Amino acid sequence: MAPVNVTVTGAAGQIGYALLFRIASGALLGPDTKVNLRLLEIPAAVKAAEGTAMELDDCAFPLLAGIEVTDDAKKAFDGANVALLVGARPRTKGMERGDLLEANGGIFKPQGEAINAGAASDIKVLVVGNPANTNALIAQQHAPDVPAGRFTAMTRLDHNRALSQLATKLGVTVEDIKKLTIWGNHSATQYPDVFHAEVNGKNAAELVNDEAWLADSFIPTVAKRGAAIIEARGASSAASAANAAIDHVHDWVLGTPAGDWTSMAIPSDGSYGVPEGIISSFPVTCADGEYSIVQGLEVNEFSRARIDASVAELVEERDAVKGLGLI
Ligand code: NAI
Numbered sequence: 001m002a003p004v005n006v007t008v009t010g011a012a013g014q015i016g017y018a019l020l021f022r023i024a025s026g027a028l029l030g031p032d033t034k035v036n037l038r039l040l041e042i043p044a045a046v047k048a049a050e051g052t053a054m055e056l057d058d059c060a061f062p063l064l065a066g067i068e069v070t071d072d073a074k075k076a077f078d079g080a081n082v083a084l085l086v087g088a089r090p091r092t093k094g095m096e097r098g099d100l101l102e103a104n105g106g107i108f109k110p111q112g113e114a115i116n117a118g119a120a121s122d123i124k125v126l127v128v129g130n131p132a133n134t135n136a137l138i139a140q141q142h143a144p145d146v147p148a149g150r151f152t153a154m155t156r157l158d159h160n161r162a163l164s165q166l167a168t169k170l171g172v173t174v175e176d177i178k179k180l181t182i183w184g185n186h187s188a189t190q191y192p193d194v195f196h197a198e199v200n201g202k203n204a205a206e207l208v209n210d211e212a213w214l215a216d217s218f219i220p221t222v223a224k225r226g227a228a229i230i231e232a233r234g235a236s237s238a239a240s241a242a243n244a245a246i247d248h249v250h251d252w253v254l255g256t257p258a259g260d261w262t263s264m265a266i267p268s269d270g271s272y273g274v275p276e277g278i279i280s281s282f283p284v285t286c287a288d289g290e291y292s293i294v295q296g297l298e299v300n301e302f303s304r305a306r307i308d309a310s311v312a313e314l315v316e317e318r319d320a321v322k323g324l325g326l327i
Contacts, residue, residue, distance in 0.1 A: 006037055007077055009084070010086035012049040016049075016086055021056065028082070029254070036066045037066070037067045039069045049069045085126065104129070104134075104135050108139040113142045115139065123150055125146075130186070132153040133186055133279045137151075137279050137321065158186060158190055161240075172200070181294075183272075183311075185280065185281070186265060187313060189306075190223050191310055194218070196297055253289055266293070272307065278315060278318060
């Protein structure tokens with residue numbers, strides 16, 4: 001089998017450093033798939049990315065068929081089968097939302113165009129760089145020849161954080177928990193939903209039996225975990241974000257386990273009242289390289305209000321990038 005071309009942007013950043021070695025070791029696509037890595041950086045960081053490439057060489061990973069480092073998006077995405085868009089413009093002090101969206105538009109528009117121009121026909125895109133959902137929408141809108149559903153954004157870190165918090169609360173292991181969902185935006189408005197989650201076959205919300213804990217502790221802890229990590233570590237989550245990116249693509253390509261689902265931000269088809277086209281997190285199962293939204297879940301009042309609030313934020317972000325002429 002020919003190696004799979006995996007493009008990673010922001011390769012010299014801290015997530016890149018935690019991500020690339022795991023991709024090359026087989027964690028992304030399994031132990032039988034060789035990969036070609038394409039590392040895209042801005043010119044000022046190409047040298048650092050080349051340093052990382054030297055270290056990748058020095059690992060002598062049997063599955064790593066080749067590495068290319070470039071600052072040219074066209075080259076980086078040419079023939080790409082998987083693209084992990086990690087590099088983004090962070091919000092700096094005093095930056096208005098419009099400026100942030102505009103700066104990211106300047107990154108994700110040309111990258112969408114380059115994916116449109118040259119990526120392989122089976123391209124799968126995961127956007128990690130924030131604001132991830134809206135950056136994914138910008139890239140998607142500039143890749144009209146690529147099926148819209150191939151553009152996804154990462155809420156898997158939120159999903160994994162929620163699994164860990166719930167496991168601690170109930171004194172079980174993360175493996176005991178199935179069918180947890182993150183809905184909406186990868187932001188403070190996200191909604192981690194345990195009402196359909198199962199713990200060794202029992203309903204998680206019933207086991208918790210404490211709506212105040214859900215509202216006042218669990219949900220804010222998951223949603224604000226990124227800030228808590230920055231506070232503790234003095235730097236934003238990197239290894240856990242890289243791990244979540246691996247999980248997202250791994251499950252998309254290789255499937256979700258039977259009897260479980262995961263969370264991915266994907267273009268809405270209108271399910272659960274989320275306006276069509278918005279890139280919002282849903283419960284999904286994956287098989288044969290395709291994801292599908294889990295249908296037919298009952299959404300109670302507690303969940304409805306929170307899903308609606310996060311989706312409203314996504315609609316606002318979409319309207320803002322539209323207003324700025326970015327889509
Ligand atoms: P970082 O600042 O360490 O690295 C970002 C890298 O992107 C830098 O090396 C920079 O040179 C590069 N870059 C900037 N513009 C680029 C462009 N146009 N093309 C290629 N590379 C470019 O940041 P870190 O910690 O690696 O985080 C990356 C992004 O991931 C941030 O936007 C962060 O907010 C986001 N993130 C998302 C999470 C999620 O759950 N969706 C979780 C954690 C972080």
